Amino acid sequence: MRKEEYMQLALRLAESVSGQTSPNPPVGSVVVKNGRIAGMAAHLKAGEKHAERLAVEQAGVLAQGAEVYVTLEPCSHYGKTPPCADFLIEKGIKKVYVAARDPNPLVAGKGIEKLKQAGIEVETGICREQAETLYRPFYHFIETKMPFVTIKTAMSADGKIATETHDSKWITSEQARMDVHQLRSRHDAILVGIQTVLHDNPLLTSRLPQSGKNPIRIVLDTHLRILPEAAVINKDAPSVIFCGKEAPIDKEMSLKQMGVEVIRQPHDTLSIREVLLELGKKGILTLLVEGGAEVNGSFLREKAVQQLVLYIAPKVIGGNMAPSPFGGRGIEKMDETFPLVFEKVEQIGPDLKITAAFRKE
Ligand SMILES: Nc1c(/N=C/[C@H](O)[C@H](O)[C@H](O)COP(=O)(O)O)[nH]c(=O)[nH]c1=O
Numbered sequence: 001m002r003k004e005e006y007m008q009l010a011l012r013l014a015e016s017v018s019g020q021t022s023p024n025p026p027v028g029s030v031v032v033k034n035g036r037i038a039g040m041a042a043h044l045k046a047g048e049k050h051a052e053r054l055a056v057e058q059a060g061v062l063a064q065g066a067e068v069y070v071t072l073e074p075c076s077h078y079g080k081t082p083p084c085a086d087f088l089i090e091k092g093i094k095k096v097y098v099a100a101r102d103p104n105p106l107v108a109g110k111g112i113e114k115l116k117q118a119g120i121e122v123e124t125g126i127c128r129e130q131a132e133t134l135y136r137p138f139y140h141f142i143e144t145k146m147p148f149v150t151i152k153t154a155m156s157a158d159g160k161i162a163t164e165t166h167d168s169k170w171i172t173s174e175q176a177r178m179d180v181h182q183l184r185s186r187h188d189a190i191l192v193g194i195q196t197v198l199h200d201n202p203l204l205t206s207r208l209p210q211s212g213k214n215p216i217r218i219v220l221d222t223h224l225r226i227l228p229e230a231a232v233i234n235k236d237a238p239s240v241i242f243c244g245k246e247a248p249i250d251k252e253m254s255l256k257q258m259g260v261e262v263i264r265q266p267h268d269t270l271s272i273r274e275v276l277l278e279l280g281k282k283g284i285l286t287l288l289v290e291g292g293a294e295v296n297g298s299f300l301r302e303k304a305v306q307q308l309v310l311y312i313a314p315k316v317i318g319g320n321m322a323p324s325p326f327g328g329r330g331i332e333k334m335d336e337t338f339p340l341v342f343e344k345v346e347q348i349g350p351d352l353k354i355t356a357a358f359r360k361e
């Protein structure tokens with residue numbers, strides 16, 4: 001196989017664990033000796049062995065003089081695990097191919113430097129674009145200490161997320177809604193506003209046939225209006241509620257007694273930025289915001305969202321009172337619009353699914 005094909009294999013390994021290694025990035029590695037694959041592995045969980053260590057251990061004696069493909073620059077520091085660069089040197093690896101650099105200040109080129117100093121040949125940038133897309137959330141987290149935020153919204157062809165009487169079951173198809181569960185299972189946390197909780201009483205778990213991982217459920221509820229029997233604070237998954245300084249103390253106490261974490265901000269209205277910094281401290285690398293309109297609007301205005309996943313159903317709802325995906329105050333002039341880049345358009349059953357990135361200014 002050519003070097004790109006070995007790196008493609010390593011990238012597929014990395015993509016397969018994306019969403020389960022947070023706050024670490026998903027990394028894949030392949031060891032090749034005399035044109036034969038002698039080891040291949042992915043980093044499975046933060047705190048456990050790194051991908052290249054697992055793959056080289058699998059190669060055993062074949063590691064001596066072998067070539068290693070790894071999707072992220074080998075680390076060079078003691079975090080929860082020993083540095084990979086030293087391990088590769090110790091095992092007598094001959095050449096290392098790297099797809100993307102590691103921006104973590106603890107690594108950031110030091111891993112590659114260490115390998116070269118030890119006489120190991122290093123080639124970087126194999127399948128770089130694909131790796132950098134995979135590492136977009138990790139790069140964002142390292143840069144901002146906040147989770148990479150994706151807003152998911154489902155709307156009719158005329159841009160409504162519910163009827164004017166707030167009926168919304170269902171806009172998109174069963175297949176599209178199952179696709180949303182896939183999306184949830186790949187996120188560390190999922191966030192909704194209290195309006196969605198009161199209107200839809202969502203569970204916010206990822207109910208996949210092969211049992212996806214449930215994200216941590218976050219509710220923005222400034223005045224703690226949530227009802228104790230709300231599905232979103234049941235035992236299926238951890239729940240965190242953010243409230244404002246005026247929220248009733250007794251409500252906070254009873255929620256805490258139910259095992260719900262309540263985080264009180266010293267403001268009348270919630271700061272999205274402070275919510276995100278708090279989630280970043282919890283090691284939450286990716287956050288899925290499922291609205292509703294008010295919450296989406298606040299994330300948009302605070303420029304606190306990086307990606308948009310838009311499901312569009314072949315239905316028309318109509319009516320100027322029917323809500324659209326982004327509530328609250330909009331922009332006044334077109335030159336204030338929030339630019340997107342459409343990255344992927346797919347058909348899921350009868351619905352369209354558009355994945356778009358908010359362009360950095
Ligand atoms: N109304 C629609 C959606 N509505 C999404 C709601 O805001 C809410 O997140 C869901 O109802 C959550 O339900 P649960 O977590 O499965 O209990 N989302 C969709 O993708 N399509 C629709 O038609």
Ligand SMILES: Nc1c(N[C@@H]2O[C@H](COP(=O)(O)O)[C@@H](O)[C@H]2O)[nH]c(=O)[nH]c1=O
Binds near residue numbers: 043078079080
């Ligand atoms: N997962 C991963 C890397 N992750 C890098 O190492 C950091 C975590 O280190 P630690 O706390 O020891 O697990 C993480 O922030 C990122 O910079 N590096 C690698 O060489 N291979 C891997 O498989």
Ligand SMILES: [Zn+2]
Binds near residue numbers: 075082
């Ligand atoms: Zn490492």
